[in-house]
Amino acid sequence: MTDAARTLHTLTLGQRPVGRTALRARWIVGHAQGGHRLLENAEVVIEGQRVLYVGPAFPGEVARRIDLGEVLVSPGFVDLDALSDIDTTLLTVDYGPGWAKGRVWPQSYLDRGPYEMYAPEELDFQKRFAFAQLLRNGITTALPIASLFYRAWGETVAEFEAAAAAAGELGLRVWLGPAYRSGGIVCTAPGKLEPQFDEARGMQGLDDALAFADRIAGSFDGLVQPMLAPDRVETCTLPLLRRTMAASAERGLPVRLHMAQGRMERKTVEALHGTTAPRWLAANGLLNDRLIAPHAVEATPEDLQLYADHGVTIAHCPLVYARDGEMLRSFRKCRDLGIRIGMGTDTAPPDMVLNMAVGLMMGRAAEGGAAGLSTAEIFDAATIGGADALGRPDLGRLAPGSLADIAIFDLSDPGFAPTIDPIQTLVFGATGRVTGAVFVDGRLSMCDGKVAGMDIDAARRQVQRQFEGLLAKYPDRTWGHPALDTLFPPTYPPGLMESDMESA
Ligand SMILES: [Zn+2]
Structure with a gap:
């Protein structure tokens, strides 16, 4: 003890x-x-x-x-991109390319009709488990994030009703909003990725999210607040984002939108809109100080200037990117521009202290010295930065x-x-x-x-069971439907020790 x-x-x-x-x-x-x-x-x-x-x-x-x-x-940490499902980045970092390893839907999977990888009660459980992990890591405010690659389409209101109850019962402060989208990226041939859209479906997702927001605002003694969570920018149409921002302005809701955060996104947005995501949004008057934008690792200097001009907050999640050899370039440059930076965990372990450590190292590496970032600055980002992004001066400080x-x-x-x-x-x-x-x-x-x-121990075993159920469905939703044991090869080749062979 x-x-x-x-x-x-x-x-x-x-x-x-x-x-x-x-x-x-x-x-x-x-x-x-x-x-x-x-x-x-x-x-x-x-x-x-x-x-x-x-x-x-x-x-x-x-x-x-x-x-x-x-x-x-x-002060407890404010997690702007808080891991809320069973982490799947472990299936991407050491295995690639994504299209060949089940991280992009093949056309055959879309044609047959995408389905949920998890049962409703499994989705409820994994959020509850994730919330417990956040509390165990000193995180007191969370804006949950989960991957939509494993969903039939978007997140559901039903699972977010359950998430609100879980947060209320466990005692975790949350900003909740089911993720919605009007499109997805589909693999139509080996290595060929194409966005496909269903505008009506996206609008329905937003309508459902707004009804949910109005219903849960301030519930559980104010512990549960609403946000709008359109999925990654490349899966959203302009009408969907326009309506999202209008509703956010009307209700004063924070919006979280992943952009300037991945190479596939950069290519897709360039092909669709002929520019970068931040420039596309700025040109349409959709950047503002209610916007929280993970992760900015692909942001150009011009993108960053637009964030600064419009008061956009970067949700900085250094751990998940450092594993891939990527980083925000740089914390110092963003701060010098006056950009607000909050932090998120985004991956397992959902450990904000580890993220501060990696963020400090990467921030210094990016600038070639300790002047790149101070310990106070990274601690401020994990506390004050996130609270200010939510417009809450009563959080993130004691x-x-x-x-x-x-x-x-x-x-x-x-x-x-x-x-x-x-x-x-x-x-x-x-x-x-x-x-x-x-x-x-x-x-x-x-x-x-x-x-x-x-019971954390029993919960850990259930997480592993659910994860293995997800793995079993992988071949069905991977290009060419390869056998599971070829998708994720072990770190070392399996083999016998000499002493094992003698006794065999
Ligand atoms: Zn993220």
Whole structure:
């Protein structure tokens, strides 16, 4: 058991403690005068859903005072592209090309009628599992993302009703919106990828998403908020994006749209619209400060200037790109242009600390030195940057009046010795597994790896079973329908050891 967990045993998992709770800690990241401030041997007092006080010993009365010891009390992370399904990027990074490995629908699969890879109850379960993983990594606000490659078309309202309930029950703050699209990329011959569109289907998806948004806004004590989530830009038509942005303006909803994020997207958008995605949107008046755009790794200098001019936020997910040898070029250039940067996990492990570590290294590599990015800048992106993208100054920072969304990191981990600065220690340590406890909306949502109402070990086994069910369907939806054992060859060739052969 971690230090944080030991000291929090008097609180009930999943519950908001009654009365004021003072959390005393070696280190606290507070917020004052427009930025994070580091406090040593200080207290955070929470009352109800909110933070009442941050500073040296609180002079007022409290119902309980908990000395957390050698921990860092931090604002919980805001994850703008939060992994919410069973991760499938592991099926792409080491195996390619995508069209030959089931990552692009073959025409034969489209003709037979695409189908859901998962049963409805499996979709519900995997979101619940993913939400638990986010909490276990100190993420308190999430904008879920999942791949549509494995869906009949878009995400469904039914699964998002279930996701809202899961977030409410587990105690995770979410912005939810089922992903919709008017088209998809189809493999019509080996290596030949073509977009195909169904405008009516896209519009129906948007209508359903808007009805859902109106219904769930502010539910579960405000824990669940709506967003609009059109899928990747190359799968959206101009009318769909126009209506999306008009509805977003009317309702004040954030919109997340993947663009300037992949080579296939760049080629497809160039072929369809004769330009880059950001320039296409800008030319149609569709870039604005409600737009959150993962991942910008393919953005041109002109694209980035357009983001800066229109207040677009980049959702920066360094881990998933670093694995592919790609990176944002660069964090420094974006910040110098005045572009807001928030962060996302996007892949497994959904670990924001690891993403900060990789982001720091890649940001410095991109600029050829440590001046490329500071530890404070990457920590700001994972907290303040995401909160500001959502227009929520009461998230991403700990100050009187802010919501009590708190992550507690154990600094007593032996792997963290020695230490000179707690933020540097956390980021260099590069693992969210030191997350001892998490409060969301004043509730103790995670403690010692546990979340309310879930057996994590049993859940892990179920994830693997569901993933194997997905794999079994792979040949059916891969060009040429190759046998499963040829799709994903092992890291090393399978073989016997000499001693095995002797005994055989
Ligand atoms: Zn993404």
